Amino acid sequence: MNLLKEKILNEGRVISEDILKVDSFLNHQLDVDFLVEIGHEFARRFKDTDPTRILTVEASGIAVAAMAGLAMNLPVVYAKKKKASTMGGDVYKARVKSFTRNEEYYICVSSAYLTNRDRVLIIDDFLARGNAVLGLLDIVEESGASLEGVGIVIEKGFQEGGKRLREKGVRVESLAIIKSLQDGRIVFE
């Protein structure tokens, strides 16, 4: 998606060889009109699929998933981190290790909002080592739902998440794949 690549080149900042900061439009400040375009792009990429529901994880996946839901006219469910006191006991859960925050946490989805009749499209803002998406896959499997695919805004192609998912036979559509962040330069695949 060229519009996204331009946006990344114009606004992204390389913090280290591993970390790209795009918080001016994607995951701190939200460029809402741009996210609407992202939503339409996911709808276009997955137009040959027939999902019943979009699944993401809080917090940075929510805005992107909501715009994909808007474009595809689908309900969105976001997995919660930890178990809030208002979440009923009947939840699917998976353990996730975050390298960005250097912590482990659980992600939970109420069984009311994911059933074995669902066909799920997972949407997230970043794919790096893939742990968050693998946690969501565990939850989809636990629910008995089927998976239509995984849509990612920015994949770090130099980390193993994309490979791990594709080796499992998962269809991954990444709107931009970054090959390298070395020497402070953003290089796309």
Place this chain on the structure above:
Amino acid sequence: MNLLKEKILNEGRVISEDILKVDSFLNHQLDVDFLVEIGHEFARRFKDTDPTRILTVEASGIAVAAMAGLAMNLPVVYAKKKKASTMGGDVYKARVKSFTRNEEYYICVSSAYLTNRDRVLIIDDFLARGNAVLGLLDIVEESGASLEGVGIVIEKGFQEGGKRLREKGVRVESLAIIKSLQDGRIVFE
């Protein structure tokens, strides 16, 4: 907003005298088309104001704020809980006590996305004791921005948040105000 009250009566579940669960459409599963309507209602309520930016806090405020941003053609900024390793040092922060989760945390906004030239509209899903919104007010004050108002989807009128904000002279627009959850019944003001 009658559509919202109907939705709360149809789908809301009273967990206790303090807790109303509306996670079928607002803060776990998202009814995206409905949230678009919520966004338009905030635009209507605040049409006499001139905000430059919408501010909310992760995670459950994000979807509502994004739809308000879409309706009002404004960028959205969401405060992050704790300090992510990718967030630069130049942040505004405030401490918040959450009664729902029984924990204290910091909320942070990068100074790049809130300046003393901004006129801020705060949007959130729930107003109960008001601690999250008061934290956002601290951040607005620290940045030197001005406040146009606070828009809330569901205010628990039987808790003190609304009173605390209004006593400070803050304009609060709540789309539904709940008077009581006693005896398992939802009563609106």
